[in-house]
Amino acid sequence: MTSNFKTRPWFWIAVLAATALVLPLAVSDPFALDIFIRVLLFAFIGVAWNLMGGYAKQLSLGHAAYFGLGAYTSTILLIRFGISPWIGILAGGVVAMLASLPIGALCFRLRGPYFAIATIATAQVLMLLFLKFRDFAWGAEGTTLPNLGDAPLMMQFESRAAYYYISWMGFYLVAVGEDEDAAEAVGVDTAKIKRNIYLISAFLTALAGTFYVEYIYFIDPNTAFSFNVSVEAALVSIVGGIGTLWGPVVGTILLEATSALLQSWFGSGHGGVQLTVYSLILITVILWRPSGLIGLFSDLYQRFAHAGSARAKEVPLDG
Numbered sequence: 001m002t003s004n005f006k007t008r009p010w011f012w013i014a015v016l017a018a019t020a021l022v023l024p025l026a027v028s029d030p031f032a033l034d035i036f037i038r039v040l041l042f043a044f045i046g047v048a049w050n051l052m053g054g055y056a057k058q059l060s061l062g063h064a065a066y067f068g069l070g071a072y073t074s075t076i077l078l079i080r081f082g083i084s085p086w087i088g089i090l091a092g093g094v095v096a097m098l099a100s101l102p103i104g105a106l107c108f109r110l111r112g113p114y115f116a117i118a119t120i121a122t123a124q125v126l127m128l129l130f131l132k133f134r135d136f137a138w139g140a141e142g143t144t145l146p147n148l149g150d151a152p153l154m155m156q157f158e159s160r161a162a163y164y165y166i167s168w169m170g171f172y173l174v175a176v177g178e179d180e181d182a183a184e185a186v187g188v189d190t191a192k193i194k195r196n197i198y199l200i201s202a203f204l205t206a207l208a209g210t211f212y213v214e215y216i217y218f219i220d221p222n223t224a225f226s227f228n229v230s231v232e233a234a235l236v237s238i239v240g241g242i243g244t245l246w247g248p249v250v251g252t253i254l255l256e257a258t259s260a261l262l263q264s265w266f267g268s269g270h271g272g273v274q275l276t277v278y279s280l281i282l283i284t285v286i287l288w289r290p291s292g293l294i295g296l297f298s299d300l301y302q303r304f305a306h307a308g309s310a311r312a313k314e315v316p317l318d319g
Contacts (some may be wrong), residue, residue, distance in 0.1 A: 004041060022233035035260045040167040042236055042256050046248025048204035049233035054243035056197045058108075061230045063205050065126050066096040068224035070138060070206025071213045077146060078154075084156040089210040094290025096206035097199045104198045120230070127225035133156060138196065142220025145213065163215055163235070193256045205233075231257075235278065237279040239285050241292025250293045255281065 011288045017019050027033060045063070073095045084090075130137050145253030150158040157163060213219045232255065240251025255278065262274045289296050 014051060024164050026112060027039030031260075031264070033164060035257055036258065037160065037164050037167055039256045040164070041215075042232055043252040044167065045205060045208045045229070045233045045242070045291040046236035046252055047245075048201050050237045050242065050244075051197050051204075052201040053237055054247070056194050057110075057243075058194065058198075059116045059117030059234070060119045060201075061116045061234060062103075062123040063123070063201070063226075063233050064225045064227060064229040065119075065123040066202040067101065067209035067212070067229045068123070068126060068130070068221070069096045069099055071219055071224040072209075074195050074210040074313060075143070075207070075219050076137065079143065080143065083155055085210055085214050086153070089155075089207055092206045092210050093203040096202040100198050100202035101195075102181055103129045104195055120227070121226065121229060123225055126292055127221045130221040130225065138220070140221065142218060142223070143218070145217045147217060163211075167211060218294050229236055235282065237292075239292060244292065244294050244316070247292050247294040250297070252295070 023036065024033060027036075033194075045067070049063050052058050052063075070089070070092030075094035076084045077083040077088040077091060078085055093298050103122050107115055107122070110118050125280065131140050133139060134141075148154050149154050151158070152162075155166075209224060213224070216223075236251035236255055240249065240252070241247025252302045258277060258281070259274055262277060269278060285292065
C-alpha cells in the first residue's frame with residue numbers, strides 16, 4: 001500500500017500531461033485557449049526567471065531585456081531578411097546570451113536591492129535604444145508582422161491550438177531539464193554558477209519573446225521591453241514558490257487566469273483593479289505562506305501520504 005502511494009504522484013503527473021495534450025480538442029472557445037496559452041507562456045518565463053531568482057538567489061527585475069532582444073532579433077530577421085522565426089527564435093536566444101555576459105559582469109558586482117535596480121535599468125536602457133532605432137527597428141511606432149495565414153514553416157498558424165502545443169512543449173522541455181541543471185550546479189564556483197544560470201535564463205526568456213510577438217503579430221519597444229514582463233516573471237515564482245520546479249506553474253495559473261478574467265470583466269482600461277488584486281494575492285501569500293503555494297500543496301500531500309500509510313498499517317493482514 002505504501003509503495004503504491006509513493007508511486008501515485010507519477011500517475012497524477014501522467015494524467016495532468018495527458019489532460020494538457022487533449023485540452024485544445026475539448027475546448028474550442030478562443031478566449032479560453034488564449035488564457036491557456038498565456039498561462040503556459042508565463043509559466044515558461046517564470047521557470048526561466050526562477051533559475052536566476054530562485055536557485056541562484058538573484059532577484060532580477062530586468063528579464064524584459066532578454067524577452068525584448070529575442071522578440072526583436074527574430075522579427076528583424078523575418079521582416080528584413082525573410083528568415084523563418086524557427087531560426088530567428090534560436091538566433092534571438094543566442095543574442096540574449098551574448099548580451100547577458102556584459103550585463104551580468106556589471107550587475108553581479110552589486111547585491112540585494114542594488115542588483116534588482118541595476119537589472120531594471122538595463123531593460124529600460126534597451127527599450128530607449130530601440131525607441132531611437134527608427135530606421136532599423138521601427139522606433140516607437142513598432143510594426144506588424146506579416147500575416148501569412150497557415151504557414152507552419154514560418155511559425156504562423158490559423159488555429160490557436162497550434163500555438164498552445166508550441167508553448168506547452170517548450171515549457172515541458174525546460175521543466176524536465178531544470179532540476180538536472182540545478183543539481184549539476186552544486187559544488188561549482190559561485191561566480192561560474194551565476195554566469196551559467198544567467199546565460200540559460202536569458203536564452204529561455206528570449207525564446208518566449210519570439211513566441212509572443214509571433215502570437216500577437218505586433219512588436220514595439222513598449223511591448224517587447226515591458227516592465228510588466230519582468231514583474232510577472234518574478235511574481236508567478238514568488239506566489240507559486242520561489243526556488244521550486246513547479247512553483248512558477250502554480251503561480252502563473254493563479255495570476256494569469258485572474259488577470260485574463262479581470263480584463264474580460266472590467267476591460268483593459270481598469271488596470272488598477274488588476275494591480276490591486278495582484279497586490280492582495282502577493283501580500284496574502286507572503287504573510288500566510290512565505291514558501292509559496294507549492295509549499296501548501298506539498299504539506300497537503302504529506303498529510304495525505306501519512307494518513308494513507310497509517311490506514312494501511314491498521315488494515316489486518318487477513319482482511
